Amino acid sequence: MGLFPEIDRKATIKNTKRFFKKVWPRIILQSGLTAVSLHSPEITDMPTSTPSGNSNEKLVLRMLERQDEVKNVIRCINSLEHKKSLILRDSFINNIPDWKIANQIGYGQSRYYELKNNALIDFADAATAYGFELIKEKS
Numbered sequence: 001m002g003l004f005p006e007i008d009r010k011a012t013i014k015n016t017k018r019f020f021k022k023v024w025p026r027i028i029l030q031s032g033l034t035a036v037s038l039h040s041p042e043i044t045d046m047p048t049s050t051p052s053g054n055s056n057e058k059l060v061l062r063m064l065e066r067q068d069e070v071k072n073v074i075r076c077i078n079s080l081e082h083k084k085s086l087i088l089r090d091s092f093i094n095n096i097p098d099w100k101i102a103n104q105i106g107y108g109q110s111r112y113y114e115l116k117n118n119a120l121i122d123f124a125d126a127a128t129a130y131g132f133e134l135i136k137e138k139s
Contacts, residue, residue: 009121011136016120019134020092024073031066072130079126084119091116 077088083105090096090104102112124134 006138007121007125008136008138009117012124012134013117013120015134015136016124019132020088024092027066027069027073030062031070032063033067033070069130072132073127076123076126076130076132080119080122083115084122087112087116087119088123 077085077093079085080088086105087101090101091098098112098116099109102109105112107115124132127134
């Protein structure tokens with residue numbers, strides 16, 4: 001075994017798809033952000049202050065945490081190679097059908113899905129740095 005354990009590609013792709021289909025919409029909803037704001041989010045490394053002493057503190061804190069998670073997901077997507085980033089952004093943020101994305105980037109269906117699966121693996125790997133546990137290791 002090398003520096004990194006071997007990844008179970010099939011299980012990792014499944015976990016990452018589940019994240020984007022089930023978890024991601026809830027993160028967006030709880031963040032208070034709109035779909036429009038996701039197209040050009042303001043990503044800053046400036047720390048945000050947390051409210052204190054307010055009866056709504058937990059709600060506001062959760063919203064701020066979800067906004068940070070949105071920023072982290074966008075950072076992960078943006079860190080990928082251009083075509084992989086484009087595929088994930090169009091597929092899971094812009095909700096464009098796969099066949100349309102494949103046509104836009106000039107790939108046939110099989111090559112497109114191969115690239116999308118590679119993008120999902122790369123995203124899962126990048127997301128590990130932000131605490132998202134999507135990687136499934138081979139046993």
